[in-house]
Amino acid sequence: MDMTGLNMLAGWAVNGDTIMTEQMPIFGGYCGGVEETAICDVATTLASFVMFNSHIHLDGPIHIRWGITTARETLQISSHVGAALDLNTDLLLSNQYYPTAGPCTEMCLLETAAQAIADTASGRELISGSAASKGVARDKSTPMEARIMGEAAIATAGMNVADVNEILDLLIGSYEAEFHHPPKGKRFQECYDLKTLTPSAEYIGVYENSIQILKEIGLKMKY
Amino acid sequence: MVASKPVSVFEAYDRFLNGKKAREDTWDYVTVPNNAALIKNRYYLEFGKKIIPEDKDIMNRLFQAGVDMLVETGFFNPDLGKVMYVTEDEIFEGIKKATKKLRLGHGKDEVVCERRHGNPSPKPIIQGGPTGAPVSEDIFVAMMQSYAQESTVDTLVSGVMSTVDGHAPTANTPWEIKATLAEIRAVREGMIRAERPGMAI
Numbered sequence: 373m374d375m376t377g378l379n380m381l382a383g384w385a386v387n388g389d390t391i392m393t394e395q396m397p398i399f400g401g402y403c404g405g406v407e408e409t410a411i412c413d414v415a416t417t418l419a420s421f422v423m424f425n426s427h428i429h430l431d432g433p434i435h436i437r438w439g440i441t442t443a444r445e446t447l448q449i450s451s452h453v454g455a456a457l458d459l460n461t462d463l464l465l466s467n468q469y470y471p472t473a474g475p476c477t478e479m480c481l482l483e484t485a486a487q488a489i490a491d492t493a494s495g496r497e498l499i500s501g502s503a504a505s506k507g508v509a510r511d512k513s514t515p516m517e518a519r520i521m522g523e524a525a526i527a528t529a530g531m532n533v534a535d536v537n538e539i540l541d542l543l544i545g546s547y548e549a550e551f552h553h554p555p556k557g558k559r560f561q562e563c564y565d566l567k568t569l570t571p572s573a574e575y576i577g578v579y580e581n582s583i584q585i586l587k588e589i590g591l592k593m594k595y
Numbered sequence: 596m597v598a599s600k601p602v603s604v605f606e607a608y609d610r611f612l613n614g615k616k617a618r619e620d621t622w623d624y625v626t627v628p629n630n631a632a633l634i635k636n637r638y639y640l641e642f643g644k645k646i647i648p649e650d651k652d653i654m655n656r657l658f659q660a661g662v663d664m665l666v667e668t669g670f671f672n673p674d675l676g677k678v679m680y681v682t683e684d685e686i687f688e689g690i691k692k693a694t695k696k697l698r699l700g701h702g703k704d705e706v707v708c709e710r711r712h713g714n715p716s717p718k719p720i721i722q723g724g725p726t727g728a729p730v731s732e733d734i735f736v737a738m739m740q741s742y743a744q745e746s747t748v749d750t751l752v753s754g755v756m757s758t759v760d761g762h763a764p765t766a767n768t769p770w771e772i773k774a775t776l777a778e779i780r781a782v783r784e785g786m787i788r789a790e791r792p793g794m795a796i
Binding site: 378390415468514518526529544566 | 605628658660675685690716718728748
């Protein structure tokens, strides 16, 4: 925590603002492997509430090789951390989304759905996304990714966790081999009509295909 | 030892000032990885193949490992080159004090964020938006409006406006301040156009 962060927190605390503290541990970085990164993640999540006046914590374990939150290892970290804190505290926990594929691709929607499923079943209270294309490409985010994030969460809420794990294993396995060459997808301007703010017929089709894939692996999606 | 009171950000600053001196490279390359590995072994943590843990024992061991990590390692301030510490009692005092329920937004657009505990049928709050990704200035309002009109989206998260008045919002410059305020105005305009003016950002 540097002085800029401390000073901003001080201002918000005195002002009575709602404070969400963001912290993204890097799997494969200084912390080490999956378990070590999870330990650091629990510690820093606790610190945000215990030392820095936070009201809700925004997680986001990142894979050092791929720069994303939707890899098998980073989903395992965030799910274990969420479940461990959920079982032992009343803290409000959230997570954020950085898939590697770009908008208007099935891979992007399936990555986003996988994280929504994992976050929901591990007890998190808020999910925040999604920044497709790793969150680094200009205009490569659209509401269709947020839509599948929400719909996948709704379908997952209330499910048995063992069943959720089976779905996740299949779902992550369906896209992780593509991390070397993820589809770049399209910009918001290419996915939406900027006058009517409606998604393109192409993206609607991609969305429907993705929902069908999720249904086939066991997720009871309504829409 | 029983905590005298919860730690605040102001107490944290005082503890940093009076904390133990440390070098950033030693902290990054030695202190954090060594302590994490040590504590992993202490609690026999091996996640196996499951993405979400189904065994409460491993959840409890991971939680206690995180508590140990915070107590024994402390927290580093790179500007001051100091490490502050909290006790285990202070951690649990802070957990008890923490907010259990948040009202986000206002009016008809308000949503309540409260503890779910496990995987109950209430869904998490859905916060939609580009999540810090770069967004062109000329489409910013349209993009945020399109998120706000989504029926599953409860609250909004902003992107980063790539330019403001054509200038890059470089960190630690006046343009950064202007761009940040322009972002907030654009998000609010998008919410209003979507007829959800009370959404939380």
